[in-house]
Amino acid sequence: MPSPDLSTFRAQFPALANKIYFNYGGQGPLSDRAFEAIVSTERQIQTDGPFNGKINAALSANSGVTRSAIADLLGVPETTISLTEDVTVGCNIALWGLAWQAGDQIVLTDCEHPGVMAAVAEIARRFDLTVTIAPILNILNDGDPVAAIVDRLTPRTRLVIVSHLLWNTGSVLPLAEINRACHQFPTETGQTIRVLVDAAQSVGTLPLDLDAIDVDFYAFTGHKWLCGAAGVGGLYVSEAARQDLAPTFIGWRSIETDAVGNPTDWKPNGRRYEVATSAYPLYAGLREAIAVHDEWGTATERYAAICDRAFRLWSGLHAIDGVDCWSMSPPRSGLVSFTHVGGQHQTLVNQLEARGLMLRTILHPDCVRACVHYFTTEDEIDQLLTAIADFSRSTSR
Amino acid sequence: MPSPDLSTFRAQFPALANKIYFNYGGQGPLSDRAFEAIVSTERQIQTDGPFNGKINAALSANSGVTRSAIADLLGVPETTISLTEDVTVGCNIALWGLAWQAGDQIVLTDCEHPGVMAAVAEIARRFDLTVTIAPILNILNDGDPVAAIVDRLTPRTRLVIVSHLLWNTGSVLPLAEINRACHQFPTETGQTIRVLVDAAQSVGTLPLDLDAIDVDFYAFTGHKWLCGAAGVGGLYVSEAARQDLAPTFIGWRSIETDAVGNPTDWKPNGRRYEVATSAYPLYAGLREAIAVHDEWGTATERYAAICDRAFRLWSGLHAIDGVDCWSMSPPRSGLVSFTHVGGQHQTLVNQLEARGLMLRTILHPDCVRACVHYFTTEDEIDQLLTAIADFSRSTSR
Numbered sequence: 001m002p003s004p005d006l007s008t009f010r011a012q013f014p015a016l017a018n019k020i021y022f023n024y025g026g027q028g029p030l031s032d033r034a035f036e037a038i039v040s041t042e043r044q045i046q047t048d049g050p051f052n053g054k055i056n057a058a059l060s061a062n063s064g065v066t067r068s069a070i071a072d073l074l075g076v077p078e079t080t081i082s083l084t085e086d087v088t089v090g091c092n093i094a095l096w097g098l099a100w101q102a103g104d105q106i107v108l109t110d111c112e113h114p115g116v117m118a119a120v121a122e123i124a125r126r127f128d129l130t131v132t133i134a135p136i137l138n139i140l141n142d143g144d145p146v147a148a149i150v151d152r153l154t155p156r157t158r159l160v161i162v163s164h165l166l167w168n169t170g171s172v173l174p175l176a177e178i179n180r181a182c183h184q185f186p187t188e189t190g191q192t193i194r195v196l197v198d199a200a201q202s203v204g205t206l207p208l209d210l211d212a213i214d215v216d217f218y219a220f221t222g223h224k225w226l227c228g229a230a231g232v233g234g235l236y237v238s239e240a241a242r243q244d245l246a247p248t249f250i251g252w253r254s255i256e257t258d259a260v261g262n263p264t265d266w267k268p269n270g271r272r273y274e275v276a277t278s279a280y281p282l283y284a285g286l287r288e289a290i291a292v293h294d295e296w297g298t299a300t301e302r303y304a305a306i307c308d309r310a311f312r313l314w315s316g317l318h319a320i321d322g323v324d325c326w327s328m329s330p331p332r333s334g335l336v337s338f339t340h341v342g343g344q345h346q347t348l349v350n351q352l353e354a355r356g357l358m359l360r361t362i363l364h365p366d367c368v369r370a371c372v373h374y375f376t377t378e379d380e381i382d383q384l385l386t387a388i389a390d391f392s393r394s395t396s397r
Numbered sequence: 398m399p400s401p402d403l404s405t406f407r408a409q410f411p412a413l414a415n416k417i418y419f420n421y422g423g424q425g426p427l428s429d430r431a432f433e434a435i436v437s438t439e440r441q442i443q444t445d446g447p448f449n450g451k452i453n454a455a456l457s458a459n460s461g462v463t464r465s466a467i468a469d470l471l472g473v474p475e476t477t478i479s480l481t482e483d484v485t486v487g488c489n490i491a492l493w494g495l496a497w498q499a500g501d502q503i504v505l506t507d508c509e510h511p512g513v514m515a516a517v518a519e520i521a522r523r524f525d526l527t528v529t530i531a532p533i534l535n536i537l538n539d540g541d542p543v544a545a546i547v548d549r550l551t552p553r554t555r556l557v558i559v560s561h562l563l564w565n566t567g568s569v570l571p572l573a574e575i576n577r578a579c580h581q582f583p584t585e586t587g588q589t590i591r592v593l594v595d596a597a598q599s600v601g602t603l604p605l606d607l608d609a610i611d612v613d614f615y616a617f618t619g620h621k622w623l624c625g626a627a628g629v630g631g632l633y634v635s636e637a638a639r640q641d642l643a644p645t646f647i648g649w650r651s652i653e654t655d656a657v658g659n660p661t662d663w664k665p666n667g668r669r670y671e672v673a674t675s676a677y678p679l680y681a682g683l684r685e686a687i688a689v690h691d692e693w694g695t696a697t698e699r700y701a702a703i704c705d706r707a708f709r710l711w712s713g714l715h716a717i718d719g720v721d722c723w724s725m726s727p728p729r730s731g732l733v734s735f736t737h738v739g740g741q742h743q744t745l746v747n748q749l750e751a752r753g754l755m756l757r758t759i760l761h762p763d764c765v766r767a768c769v770h771y772f773t774t775e776d777e778i779d780q781l782l783t784a785i786a787d788f789s790r791s792t793s794r
Contacts, residue, residue: 047412089648
C-alpha cells in the first residue's frame with residue numbers, strides 16, 4: 001500500500017490520476033508545479049514583453065538558472081551545458097560538429113535509437129566514413145559490452161556512440177570504463193576518440209557525476225525521467241571535447257557580435273551550440289520539475305527506489321507462465337523489458353492500454369517495455385502483473 | 398480613435414493592455430485563444446498520455462493540421478512544410494543540406510541577420526566555399542537590389558540568401574524577380590542556383606503565394622507577425638528543391654523504419670527535415686493564432702491595414718525635427734526604421750520603454766525600428782510620435 005506521503009506526492013501529477021502509467025521512458029508526467037511555472041512564465045512574457053529590454057534580460061537569466069539546475073544534476077559546471085529541443089538534437093550537435101575526414105570510423109552499439117542510427121548513416125554518406133556496429137544486445141546478460149566496443153576500435157576511429165542506459169533493455173553500460181578505453185586507444189592522428197552518450201534514459205534515473213567519469217558528449221532530454229514538458233533537452237560537452245566540436249546549426253544565441261552586429265566569435269561556453277528563439281517558458285518548467293524530484297529525495301535515494309520498484313516488477317514477471325524478462329539479473333534501472341511466449345506484444349500493449357495500463361512495445365529486440373519511476377506504487381505494479389497474467393492465461397488457452 | 402471592433406479585437410491580447418507595443422518584428426503578442434489552445438493541449442496530453450498510442454496519434458494529427466494551416470497561408474501543399482523550432486533552424490536546414498563542393502559560392506545580401514551570417518561563415522570554413530556579399534542596403538531607396546545580387550552570381554554560385562522583408566529597414570525585396578534571375582543563371586554544373594529566403598518578417602505581414610513566385614526555401618517563425626508562442630516556426634521546401642536538399646539534423650521524425658525499427662528511408666515529404674520530440678502544444682497555439690488573424694480579415698486586408706498604419710507613423714516621423722526615416726517612400730511593411738540626429742538611439746529606446754512604449758534599436762544600419770501591426774491603433778502611433786518629438790526637443794536643447 002502506498003504511504004500517505006507517496007499519495008500526496010503523486011497527487012501533484014494529474015496524468016497519474018486516471019491511469020496506471022508505465023511509460024516514463026517515453027514521456028514523464030508533468031507536475032502541476034512544473035505546469036504552473038510554464039504558465040506563469042508565459043504570463044510574465046505577455047505582461048512585461050513579449051519583446052523588450054526588460055523581458056529579454058529576464059528570459060536570458062531564466063535560461064542561465066535552468067542550465068545551472070541541469071549542471072548540478074549532472075555534476076558539471078554550468079558553462080558546459082547547452083539547452084536543446086530534445087536529446088536527438090543534442091546527439092546531432094555532437095555528430096555534425098567534428099572535423100570529419102574521409103575514412104574516419106564511427107563505432108556504435110546495436111542498441112542505439114533509430115533516429116541516431118539514421119543521422120549516423122547520413123553523416124557517413126556525406127563524409128565517406130566507415131560505420132561499425134558493436135553488437136552488445138546478445139551479450140548483455142553474460143558478456144562484456146566494453147570488450148565488444150573496444151574490439152571494434154581502429155586507429156581511424158573518431159567517435160563511439162553508446163547509450164548510458166539502453167532504451168530497449170534497460171541495461172546500464174559501464175560508461176566510465178568505455179570512456180577510459182576509448183580515450184586511451186591510440187589513433188593514427190593522435191586525436192582522442194570521443195564518446196557520444198545518448199542519455200535519454202539515464203538523466204533522471206541514475207545519480208550522475210559526469211566529471212568523475214570523463215564524459216565527452218552527453219545528450220539528454222527533460223521530458224522523460226525528469227518529468228519536464230516535451231520540447232526541452234540539453235547537451236553536456238566537456239571543456240576538452242569542446243575544442244574538437246564546432247557549432248553546426250548556428251544562430252544569434254551561438255555568437256558574440258561587435259558594435260555593428262557582425263558575428264565576431266562563438267559564445268565562450270556551451271551556449272555556442274544553442275541556436276535561436278525557443279519555448280522559454282518550458283525552461284522554467286524543467287527547473288521546477290527538477291525541484292520536485294529534489295524535494296522527494298536525493299538522486300541516490302530516487303535511484304534506489306526505482307531499482308526497488310523495478311525488482312518487484314521483474315520478480316513478478318518471472319513468476320508468470322509464458323513471460324520472460326530480458327534481463328537475467330535484477331534490473332539496475334526503471335526499464336523492464338519482457339517477452340511473451342505468444343509473441344503478440346502489440347496486442348498485449350493495446351489490451352493493457354484499453355484497461356488503463358500504459359506501456360509500449362519495442363521492435364529490437366521484439367519485446368514489451370514497462371517503466372517504473374521512484375513514485376510508482378506497489379499496487380500499480382501488482383495490477384500490471386495481474387493484467388499480464390490474465391493475458392497470458394487467455395492466450396495460452 | 399479605435400473603432401469598438403478594434404478594441405474588442407485587441408482585448409484578446411493581454412500584452413497590449415498595459416503598454417504601447419511597437420516590436421512585432423521582435424515578437425508578437427499571444428492572444429488568450431492561442432494561449433488557451435496551448436494550455437488545453439497540454440492538459441489533454443496529461444489526461445490521455447503523456448505517452449501512449451492514443452495521445453501519440455492525436456499529437457501526430459495535430460502536427461498535420463498545423464502544417465496544413467501554415468501551407469494555406471503560404472499558398473503551397475501541406476507536404477512541403479516542415480515544422481521547426483524557429484526561423485534560424487529553418488535557414489540552417491537549407492544551408493547544411495546542399496551537396497557542397499569546395500569552391501562553390503554563396504551570395505547573400507548585406508542586410509541578413511547576424512545568426513544567418515555566422516552560419517554561412519561556418520559552412521564556408523568547413524567546405525571551403527566562397528562567400529560574396531551583395532550590397533543592397535545603400536541602394537534600397539533608389540537602386541536595383543536585383544541587379545546588385547545578379548551581378549555577384551558566377552557559374553559556381555550554388556545558393557543565394559535574401560530576406561523577403563528586411564528586418565533592419567522594412568524594405569520588401571522583389572522575390573519573384575530574384576528567384577527568376579537566379580534560376581535562369583547558367584552554372585558550371587548545370588545545377589539550379591537555389592534561393593534561401595529568410596522570411597522571419599514576411600510571414601504574417603505579406604499576402605503570400607510561394608508557388609506562384611517559384612520559391613525554393615522559405616524559412617519563417619510563428620512567434621513574430623503571426624503572434625504564436627516562441628518555439629515554433631517552419632520551413633517551406635519546394636518539391637524541386639527537396640531533390641537537392643538532404644536532411645542534416647535527423648531523428649525519428651525524419652525517417653521511415655522497417656518491422657524491426659531500422660531506418661529505411663526519409664519521410665516522403667517535408668517531415669524529413671523534422672527531428673524529434675517538440676513542444677507539441679505550441680503547434681495548436683500557432684494554429685489558433687492564425688485563425689484569429691483570419692477572422693479579422695484576409696491576408697490582403699491585413700497587409701493593407703499594416704501599410705496604412707505604417708504610413709501614418711512614417712509621415713508623422715518625417716514631420717519631427719531631427720528624425721529621418723530610412724525609407725524615402727511610403728513603407729510597404731509594418732517595420733519603420735528611423736534615425737535621430739543626435740544618434741542616441743539606445744537612449745531613446747530606453748526612455749520610451751520606461752514610458753511604456755516598446756521598440757528597439759538596430760545596429761546595422763544604426764537606427765531605431767518601430768513596428769506596427771494591422772491592429773495597432775492610430776492613438777498608439779500618435780502617442781509614439783509625441784514621445785519621440787519630446788525626446789528630440791529635449792536632446793536638441
